[in-house]
Amino acid sequence: MSHDLALAQHHALDLARTLMVPVILFKSGDVIGVLRSDEIEPGDDLEILHEYDPFQIRSAR
Template sequence: MSQNLNLAQENAFNLARTLMVPVVLFQVDDAFGVMVSSEYDGDEDTIVHEYDPWSPAH
């Protein structure tokens, strides 16, 4: 696992827990992004993972 992916995953999980809303971690080329799931309208194939703070398994 790359260091950038690991950092992106930690930040996505923390953001979901802080905002208490589901967020998606997505990748475009070599960059990662995180945004609220309900606002994501990008390509489904770019989603790495969705973090839901209300789900017992993340």
């Protein structure tokens, strides 16, 4: 978990690309975290900030 949004975004993108699975960047209370998309359950008390899908992310060249 992190309190730094920019750091969490960077790690979420790296994690999605490394694992080659979609990940969710979320906020719970005052902390920010990352989970694989398939681990999010309906009713979880999370504010979803962004989903990183490695199959839709295109690298800038």
